[in-house]
Amino acid sequence: MTKILAVSLPLFLLLAITPAKSFSPVLPTDNEELFRGKPEKFYMYTDRDFEGVKSRPWQGGSYGFTRNPQRVDGKVLATKFHEGIDVSPLRRNTSGEPLDEIRAIESGRVVHVSNEAKDSNYGKLVVIEHQVGDTPVYSVYAHLAAIDVHHGQNIKQGGRVGRLGYTGEGLNQRRAHLHLEVALLWHDQFASWHSANFPSPNKHGLYNGINLMGLDIAGFYLAQRQDSSLTLPQFVRRQEPFFSVRIPESPHFQLPRRYPWLVKGNPAGARSWLVSFTAPGFPVLIEPSIEPASAPRVARVAPAKFPYAKLTRGLIDGPRDQPRLGKSGHKLINLLSWDPATRPEPRPQRGLSVDAANRKFPPSNE
Numbered sequence: 001m002t003k004i005l006a007v008s009l010p011l012f013l014l015l016a017i018t019p020a021k022s023f024s025p026v027l028p029t030d031n032e033e034l035f036r037g038k039p040e041k042f043y044m045y046t047d048r049d050f051e052g053v054k055s056r057p058w059q060g061g062s063y064g065f066t067r068n069p070q071r072v073d074g075k076v077l078a079t080k081f082h083e084g085i086d087v088s089p090l091r092r093n094t095s096g097e098p099l100d101e102i103r104a105i106e107s108g109r110v111v112h113v114s115n116e117a118k119d120s121n122y123g124k125l126v127v128i129e130h131q132v133g134d135t136p137v138y139s140v141y142a143h144l145a146a147i148d149v150h151h152g153q154n155i156k157q158g159g160r161v162g163r164l165g166y167t168g169e170g171l172n173q174r175r176a177h178l179h180l181e182v183a184l185l186w187h188d189q190f191a192s193w194h195s196a197n198f199p200s201p202n203k204h205g206l207y208n209g210i211n212l213m214g215l216d217i218a219g220f221y222l223a224q225r226q227d228s229s230l231t232l233p234q235f236v237r238r239q240e241p242f243f244s245v246r247i248p249e250s251p252h253f254q255l256p257r258r259y260p261w262l263v264k265g266n267p268a269g270a271r272s273w274l275v276s277f278t279a280p281g282f283p284v285l286i287e288p289s290i291e292p293a294s295a296p297r298v299a300r301v302a303p304a305k306f307p308y309a310k311l312t313r314g315l316i317d318g319p320r321d322q323p324r325l326g327k328s329g330h331k332l333i334n335l336l337s338w339d340p341a342t343r344p345e346p347r348p349q350r351g352l353s354v355d356a357a358n359r360k361f362p363p364s365n366e
């Protein structure tokens with residue numbers, strides 16, 4: 001017995017400490033219609049009632065500004081951002097309950113399990129940490145009916161996470177789906193930032209949706225299927241930036257340290273950082289600069305036909321010739337550079353409910 005242990009332990013240890021470096025995710029359920037060019041069968045639709053016309057567009061289940069259409073300057077613009085994908089179930093029992101198994105899209109470690117469906121609009125939730133190179137990215141599995149993993153568990157690609165469901169706010173059996181998100185994490189002192197900004201408790205620790213920023217995961221699935229050598233950092237860096245913000249250098253600005261593959265240029269001696277984001281606020285490029293900056297400010301915004309606030313969920317505001325950080329933008333940059341030693345700011349959201357406090361700036365994770 002002792003001998004077997006002596007032989008098997010080093011191998012076990014080796015397996016346990018060897019992280020998966022590449023990120024080549026598989027789909028989280030048996031639904032593979034995304035790869036068959038049938039998005040209407042892959043995505044769960046949203047219920048839309050726009051100008052008296054009811055519809056069920058599958059686009060509402062895809063990533064991006066796909067929800068809440070408004071008529072702006074005579075044109076229709078979807079103003080609500082969805083930062084994950086809603087995968088439709090393939091199987092239901094005779095009562096209509098979905099049966100699909102949810103599986104880990106890549107090997108990793110379970111870092112958060114929330115069995116309390118009412119704790120956020122994510123419902124029952126699992127977060128898995130994956131290593132991409134030496135940096136962590138997170139897959140989020142939300143609205144689960146049942147969870148079959150525990151906190152701290154190592155899981156292999158394809159390992160069972162739970163069962164598809166419809167827990168969380170605003171869902172019903174008909175619209176049961178898996179909300180899958182693949183995200184970067186903004187800041188490791190999030191708990192301190194949250195308590196300084198929200199009166200209600202943070203039920204999800206570091207993995208609160210506010211601290212996770214989802215990328216275009218369906219776009220990555222499809223791009224990597226075209227080119228299996230494409231890495232996640234390469235995919236991110238080729239996204240179109242919409243605006244850039246100059247952020248003062250500070251040891252508390254973690255993004256270039258957490259995700260060095262976003263950095264282009266020599267960070268030594270940087271006095272500020274020019275950070276470029278997609279329209280909904282996903283970072284795609286960080287450029288160190290010797291230009292000093294005393295406060296964060298908008299450095300560039302792409303030309304646009306619609307008001308900036310509508311195109312950026314309030315991150316950028318102001319007239320077209322004078323863009324500035326919007327309320328949500330200030331809040332985001334404040335989190336990105338958060339110094340836990342900072343005196344808490346006055347709390348503007350007095351009376352905010354627990355649920356609202358665990359939402360995104362504008363909610364985007366349903």
Ligand SMILES: [Zn+2]
Nearest residue numbers: 086179365366
């Ligand atoms: Zn969703």
